[in-house]
Amino acid sequence: MQETAMYQFNDQFSKAATQFADVAANVNRLALENAEKAFGLHLAAIEETVNASFAFTGELLQVRDADSLKAVWPKGVQVARANAERNFGAVQEVFANTVKTNEAIGSLAKAQFEQAGAQVKAEVEKATKAASKAAK
Structure with a gap:
């Protein structure tokens, strides 16, 4: 009986670890995609800024008097x-x-916690039923 309980515990732990790893991978993917977007936006803005500044500098270098x-x-x-x-x-x-x-990451974490809570609740109910049957 203890071997079965130990197997169930190992199986539950393995499932929980797999779920956690999946969620962590999704969080990392979302964070990396956000960083890539941010880098791309900043790079594009810098490129346009540099181009506009150099174009103006070219005109400024041709100024020879106060009126110009x-x-x-x-x-x-x-x-x-x-x-x-x-x-x-x-x-x-x-x-x-x-x-x-961050909202997407939060919803992933919330779903993970809700799922873990539901699993714990189910296991507690299962253990309670088993204990009450054993007591009879």
Whole structure:
């Protein structure tokens, strides 16, 4: 009888460990996908910022007098504003993706805890029934 109980315990432990490993793998996959998206968004924003800045720098290097500088200055402000807006937009999108990823990870963890709780409850009920039968 003890061997059967030991086998059941080992089997339950093995199933729980497998479920935990599956959930951990899914959490890691979600986190990695989020990191890849964040890196891609930031890289794209940096690329656009660098391109716009170099284009403006090229125009700025051709300035030879104060009147030319007055003509170019508003464009420089516009480039700086566009760069800031682009970077802020990328940060907002990364934040939104991170929130979604964290919600998905939370729901995976919640499901894991609920499933483990249901299994424990079922085992307790099973043991209680077995104990009450043995007592009779």
